[in-house]
Amino acid sequence: MHLSxxxxxxxxxxxxxxxxxxxxxxxxxxxxxxILLHNTNxxxxxxxxxxxxxxxxxxxxxDEAVLICxxxxxxxxxxxxxxxxxxx
Amino acid sequence: MSTEKIDIILTTDRTxxxxxxxxxxxxxxATGPPIGMPEELWMWIAAPKMRTDEHGRPWQxxxxxxxxxxxxxxxxxxxxxIDPDYVDRYLPNAKILMLSHHDYFALCPPSxxxxxxxxxxxxxxxxxxxxxxxxxxxxxxxxxxxxIVGGPSAWQWLYKIDLWSRWGVDTVVDGEGERIALDLVKxxxxxxxxxxxxxxxxxxxxxxxxxxxIKYASINGLVEIMRGCPRGCKFCSVTLRKLRHxxxxxxxxxxxxxxxxxxxxxxxxxxxxLLYGAHGLNLNPDALIKLHELARRNLQEIAWSHASLAAIKxxxxxxxxxxxxxxxxxxxxTQTYLGVEVGIExxxxxxxxxxxxxxxxxxxxxxxxxxxxxxxxxxxENNIIPAATLILGLPEETPxxxxxxxxxxxxxxxxxxxxxxxxFVPMGVLKNKDWFTDVKVTNEHIEVMRxxxxxxxxxAEDIINKFYLNKPAAMPLRVLIKAFLKYVxxxxxxxxxxxxxxxxxxxxxxxxx
Numbered sequence: 001m002h003l004s005x006x007x008x009x010x011x012x013x014x015x016x017x018x019x020x021x022x023x024x025x026x027x028x029x030x031x032x033x034x035i036l037l038h039n040t041n042x043x044x045x046x047x048x049x050x051x052x053x054x055x056x057x058x059x060x061x062x063d064e065a066v067l068i069c070x071x072x073x074x075x076x077x078x079x080x081x082x083x084x085x086x087x088x
Numbered sequence: 089m090s091t092e093k094i095d096i097i098l099t100t101d102r103t104x105x106x107x108x109x110x111x112x113x114x115x116x117x118a119t120g121p122p123i124g125m126p127e128e129l130w131m132w133i134a135a136p137k138m139r140t141d142e143h144g145r146p147w148q149x150x151x152x153x154x155x156x157x158x159x160x161x162x163x164x165x166x167x168x169x170i171d172p173d174y175v176d177r178y179l180p181n182a183k184i185l186m187l188s189h190h191d192y193f194a195l196c197p198p199s200x201x202x203x204x205x206x207x208x209x210x211x212x213x214x215x216x217x218x219x220x221x222x223x224x225x226x227x228x229x230x231x232x233x234x235x236i237v238g239g240p241s242a243w244q245w246l247y248k249i250d251l252w253s254r255w256g257v258d259t260v261v262d263g264e265g266e267r268i269a270l271d272l273v274k275x276x277x278x279x280x281x282x283x284x285x286x287x288x289x290x291x292x293x294x295x296x297x298x299x300x301x302i303k304y305a306s307i308n309g310l311v312e313i314m315r316g317c318p319r320g321c322k323f324c325s326v327t328l329r330k331l332r333h334x335x336x337x338x339x340x341x342x343x344x345x346x347x348x349x350x351x352x353x354x355x356x357x358x359x360x361x362l363l364y365g366a367h368g369l370n371l372n373p374d375a376l377i378k379l380h381e382l383a384r385r386n387l388q389e390i391a392w393s394h395a396s397l398a399a400i401k402x403x404x405x406x407x408x409x410x411x412x413x414x415x416x417x418x419x420x421x422t423q424t425y426l427g428v429e430v431g432i433e434x435x436x437x438x439x440x441x442x443x444x445x446x447x448x449x450x451x452x453x454x455x456x457x458x459x460x461x462x463x464x465x466x467x468x469e470n471n472i473i474p475a476a477t478l479i480l481g482l483p484e485e486t487p488x489x490x491x492x493x494x495x496x497x498x499x500x501x502x503x504x505x506x507x508x509x510x511x512f513v514p515m516g517v518l519k520n521k522d523w524f525t526d527v528k529v530t531n532e533h534i535e536v537m538r539x540x541x542x543x544x545x546x547x548a549e550d551i552i553n554k555f556y557l558n559k560p561a562a563m564p565l566r567v568l569i570k571a572f573l574k575y576v577x578x579x580x581x582x583x584x585x586x587x588x589x590x591x592x593x594x595x596x597x598x599x600x601x
Contacts, residue, residue: 012291026253026284033246036287043263043289047281 096167101219106135119199121208124575144174151306158300176224188239197510263288309354317359321444353389362399392428397463435496436489464503481512490532
């Protein structure tokens with residue numbers, strides 16, 4: 001999945017939220033850098049939240065979302081039409 | 089414990105919070121490390137302390153901070169720009185510290201070039217680090233202070249995650265801040281979590297009616313006349329934004345704010361001043377004449393921030409507009425010249441076609457070197473003094489491109505100007521490309537760089553003596569800068585000898601003026 005997928009769908013804003021069990025750890029920015037620098041069209045907001053809030057957030061999803069998770073990490077989230085899960 | 093209270097402190101480090109003795113170009117020295125003199129003296133030349141009132145409010149402050157301050161005040165927040173030497177007294181009671189910078193970590197040109205060439209960290213990065221290491225900031229963080237950073241170099245934080253973490257920066261904002269700043273401030277006041285990073289895309293930039301008018305003086309009277317640029321050069325971030333022309337009444341209002349606070353000179357800011365009021369790339373002579381008449385009515389000295397070389401040629405050849413504008417500029421009887429930054433970027437038409445196909449318009453890219461020379465000639469004849477930039481290490485650059493650039497610099501020798509080579513830094517749509525600093529500096533790069541050096545040394549003394557620092561009050565600065573030039577000349581010759589290079593003695597006669 002690429003950011004350009006969203007760009008071509010006339011989406012002008014995208015939110016990237018990192019669910020993390022280590023509060024304040026921003027090492028993920030390292031992996032995100034290339035994506036953020038590659039983007040020139042979309043407005044992007046990067047947020048982070050504790051992992052234990054994931055389930056609740058999925059439950060009350062208002063917009064379409066993609067959940068990207070490690071295949072080595074089992075995630076239990078409620079299924080919804082608005083959520084697409086991608087294992088990496 | 090401090091008793092003075094401001095909820096939102098807007099500030100930056102000393103290299104940005106300075107009017108550079110009223111000479112904007114001296115500010116470029118803040119992008120280098122101290123050379124041939126102690127850092128304190130270098131800093132005094134490049135970024136002397138700003139005069140403040142008893143509350144630490146600076147007389148002049150960076151325009152971006154003034155805009156943000158106006159926005160927050162208009163929306164009822166208790167916010168103020170504070171000089172970096174005075175922030176400690178406000179930090180214990182502040183909720184937010186907002187920072188802006190052109191080059192936080194000296195990764196932008198020309199800082200990055202100074203750094204690579206001298207192997208020493210430029211003073212802008214040193215000064216910013218000193219600011220962020222303040223005990224008062226660390227203490228305030230423990231008490232819940234939120235730090236939001238932005239400005240044109242916000243992207244640099246993506247390369248400095250350790251410092252982002254160490255200094256407790258809460259949010260990095262990349263892009264025009266008017267819309268997002270209020271959202272973030274509301275979140276802080278509502279005890280909501282802040283995002284880590286925000287990139288403001290082209291569709292979320294503010295409209296003219298969302299851009300506030302500054303309430304206090306900007307550095308050297310800088311006033312924005314446009315935002316964005318339609319030329320679409322691939323290395324530039326400004327070109328990603330929507331083009332907006334600031335109405336004349338708003339420009340005049342801001343000029344008057346500056347003048348009423350004693351900043352009597354002004355700098356018209358745009359990526360291409362000559363495109364003010366233009367329809368696409370078709371110049372609008374009427375709008376430009378009105379703009380300069382307005383500036384002349386209100387200001388003692390007028391300067392431009394940037395202009396494109398193609399627009400300079402087009403304006404003069406089609407409308408004699410450069411001559412007309414300079415007649416207006418000189419009509420107060422005291423102003424004799426006008427300074428501006430221009431982009432040559434390359435002397436290769438082939439490379440120009442690849443990276444900046446619209447920069448030459450309305451002329452074909454194939455004639456880029458001729459456009460540059462013609463524009464330099466027009467500026468020379470009209471006492472417009474350009475500080476020109478070149479970009480080295482652009483993606484797909486070949487040795488032949490650099491040879492053509494070197495040849496172009498030789499052709500520009502008769503025209504009064506400074507030419508500064510800069511290393512490619514990935515901005516604009518090229519911002520995901522590799523850094524130049526990963527690329528080997530070739531013999532051709534060295535040839536271009538030393539041609540720029542000798543060209544600029546050749547003209548610098550003339551510019552200093554006759555135009556830039558010709559007033560008696562500028563004598564101490566003039567002496568120091570001349571001593572610096574002598575040192576650079578000596579150093580340049582020493583390095584050339586060491587590398588076994590033949591000294592450059594381009595035969596060129598300055599055009600009499």
